[in-house]
Structures are given as structure tokens and as C-alpha cells.
Amino acid sequence: MSKVLVILETAGGQLRPHCLPGITCAAEIARATGKPLHLLVLGAQPDAAAQAIATAGYGAAAVHTLAAPALEPFTAEAWADAIVHAARTLGASVIGGTASSTLRDALPRAAAILDAPLVSEVVKVKSGDTFVRPVSAGRALQDQKVNAGTFFFTARGTEFEPAQPAGAAPVQAVAAAAVNTRGAAVKGVQKTESSRPQLTEAKVIVSGGRGMREGANFKILEQLTDLLGGALGASRAATDAGMVPADLQVGQTGKIVAPELYFAVAISGAIQHLAGMKGSKTIVAINKDAEAPIFQVADYGLVAKWEEAVPRLIELIKARKGAA
């Protein structure tokens, strides 16, 4: 029987949390198509992570593993080989997962090899073959229908709840396959070390824009961020100017985020920025220009200079914390 297969990412023997919304989206597709949900863990030694995942189960019929040394570090080439092999061996006809930089890289390649369509950045499952996805920097929502027996999808992580544990599932190994990197070699990831939560997982985000003027001024936003236990973000103008690392960029081409509380400080609110944060529950904008478009999406807008507003806000929060 054909299956819905979710491709998972792991680190240190554990599921990476950003994969959980992708499982939820897949479970909805499974329900809509009447096909069972299956999970796949790829890696050099995927067993430990697969066991941990199988304990939680997430409503899947089985957790499959496919082991090959070439699967670590991640390359789209080797992963696409493995995904194609697993899809064929297991008879999967819907293949996908959360739209991370990993799956955005590997899944289209696998889809092309199987000559299957891929619906990217699904925000809603309308039926077993029709999905809603944002286009044009989130200014329109498109209903896309697939006319194919096999198709791929990526799910936008902010639009589906994280999958919950739901009773153990068995672990099954997929027989080894020929996977290779086509001569590509990964020399490591230069990571931005941070003790703060991941942007895509944070409950509070404080973002700064061009109006912060220089990197040193982000110190004050970091203070606010840390007081609220949040993550630091930025607009493209701020990252391009080198004020903060590029991976803090929020927007159409950066991280898509939807925290409980989003501060946009000295950010004008270009559509490409809005595309990445419009889904936030409460949006606060602090900008000296009363006409800035960010105020059109802000729940609370304060026309002020950050130099005055942010230190005062920090004082007030500290005073409240002190009193509590």
C-alpha cells in the first residue's frame, strides 16, 4: 500500500525539533488520502535517533532507517539518492517534511529524479491533492493541485503545530542503497554560536533594522532579547551591512518566524520582511517614522527613536521583574 513518507533530520542521536511541524502536515495528508504515515531517518548511523523517534511514534506506522556513510555530512546529492531509493523500496507516493534549508535542497532533486511534482511551503492541506501555499512574498495564497501518482511537499514550519508523541512505532531498516555525493565535499558549517533559542523556535523575537546604524547598537536589543528569553533577528539591510550575522535575517529569503511576540525596531516593513514575520501573534513596531509601513501590521506601534524607547522599555521590564 502506498505511503506518506516524512524525511527527518537528526543531530546527536535526536530528532531536530524543526521537523515536528512537517510530521503534522504529513499526518494531515495521510488522513486526507487514507494512506499510512511513515517516517524515515537517514544517516551514517541512524539507529539511535530512530529508536528515540520510534518511542514517541508521532502516530506513524513505522520508523525506517537508511544507513550509509555518505549521508553525513548532509549533501543534497547523497540524500536525494537515499530518498529516491527509500521511496521506491517502501512504495511511498507522498514524500516530504518541514521546509528547512536541508529539505529545500534535497527534495526538489529527488522529485526530479522521480519525475514528480513538488509543492513547496505548504501552509494548509485542503485535500489529498490540493494545498495552499503563499506566493509573491506572502501577498497571495495559491491553491495548488497535483495531478500525479507520486508527489513531494515541504511544509512551512510556522503553520503546523509540532507533532505530539503518540505511542511507540517499530523501527525497520531499508536495505542499503548506492548513494554518493557526485564528488561534492562539505567542509563544515560556520555556525553562529549563540546561547539564545533558535529564531524559528523562539517565543519572543527582537529584530533590528538599518535604523540601528551599527552592530554595536544591537547590544541594547540583545539586552531586551535576553530579558525576555528570546532570539535576536534582523532585516536584510542590517545583515547586509554586517551589523549582525546573515543567519539572523527574517523575511522572504531569510527565516520565516511566527513567535508570540515580535519586536521590529528601526525596520521600515518592506514586503520581503513582512513575508517572514506577519504570522507573529503580537507585533510591536518601534520606528521614528510614523509613515513606516511596519505600522500597518503592528498590533502596537510606537513612533519613537530606539535610542530613547528601548532603554526605557528595558527599565520597565526590569522593574517589574524585580517587583515580582
Place this chain on the structure above:
Amino acid sequence: MKILVCVKRIPDPDESLKFAGGGLDYSASKWVPNAFDEYAIETALRLAEVVGGTQRLAEVIVLGIGPESQRQQLTQFLAMGADRGVIVDADPDKLDTATVSKLIAAVFKKEACDLLIAGKLSQDNEGGQVPQRVAGLLDVPQASFAATVEWDQAGKALTVGREVDDGVEVKRVPLPAVVSVDLRIVLPKSVKNGSTPATHAYQEGPRLASLKGITMAKRKPVAVLKPSDLGVAVGNNEQVVGVAAPPARKAGQKVKTVEELFEKLTKEAKVI
């Protein structure tokens, strides 16, 4: 070395969208090249040129898929400095993503290219998948979301800094290969071709066409092909069945002071 660059024409993203009859009405739109494709051509030109010299290290071919009569975006790339163009004459609205990818792969093979440079995303339909698909069809390595590219001419390989979720991944790919470019590829020092001086800083962003470039572009050859010339059958394994405006956020409020903001956040929204 032969570099193929894709250009997709898109409705100007700065214009507001017109919803009509369950779809988007682009009949009055101004058409512009996809911004990421402008970054792609800039990347190709930086790889191909010797700073301060006239020697060319690569031939740069631009490929557009779209109606023959609407080749303006392709001409714009020729004016920036690409050597020649290829148009696959087809109505892009009638092509699915799989077919577009097959057409690009077929041109790459026909021209015996060494490198495809494409944008990482089309700003209109935001598929984010064509370059990776082409790499899969060609069975060559890929480096998606490139922020830096360094060409090792002797080693026939590229070292690419890729923007990934938790930082920048460094990946070396032997040629032939497919690269998709991200925003930061057009920063002043993002592209090096082995002879680019370490100190050289390009002007940020894609270059403007010079007057001479614009004149010369008219004389540069542009081949026009049909999908059938490339042996590609047009498929329709996906279709758009509806388009709607996203729900608007409910109107917010302006607060006058930081104290008022703090009050609202603690008592009304209860988020801090």
C-alpha cells in the same frame, strides 16, 4: 568554460497585486527580471571576467523560457555583458515546474555547459526548486543558496559558501555543476575566479548595463528553440486552482509612550 544563466521574467514585485476571477491579473503589469536571476548573471559575469583586463575566462549564455516576442529581460542580461542568448519559445503559464527544469537541463546538455547559475527563488511563484531539479536531471552536483563562490580553475571545481539555517556551509563541487544564488552573492567580495585580486571589491549589487552594452546587445545572437526541438514533452502534473488574498491582520493601535506600550504588553496582550 561555458556558463548558462537562467532569466525568468516576473511581474514587478513592487506593484500591488490585482486579484480577479480567482486568479491574479497581470495584464497591466510591468515585467522585470527576477531579482535572484540578476544576481545570477552578476555572479556569472564576475566569474568570466579578468578585473582590469579584457580576457574572458568563460562564455556566458543566458536562457529564458517564455514567449519569443517578450525577450526584453534576456536582452537586458546581454546588455550587462552576457555573450549570447537562448529562448525556449513557450507560454510559461502552460508549463509545469518539471517541464521548465527539463528544458533548462536539455539546453545545458545541448550547449555542453560546465556550470548553470540560477536564482534560488522566483519572487512571484516562489517554488525554490528549479535549479535543484535541473541538477538532479543532469546527475551533477549542486550548490544551492550560494552566498560566496570561488572558482578553482586548475581543479575544475567551485568552493561555495551556502546559506543554511544555522550558518554558512562550505561545499566544494567539481564541474559540471549547478549553483543557485542567494542575496549576498552580490556583496563586493563574494565572487572570486582565481584571478580576481584578493583586495578587489566589486560595486554591490548587479551591474547596470552601459550604453555601449545596450547597443551591443542588439547584435548578440539569440537562438530560438521550441520544446520539441529539445525533445521535451510539455507536462502538466500540477495546476493552480485558486488564488486568494491572505487574511488581513486586524488593525493595530498606536501608543504614545513607552509606558503605555509596557502597559499594553503586560495587561492587554499579556505577552511579557
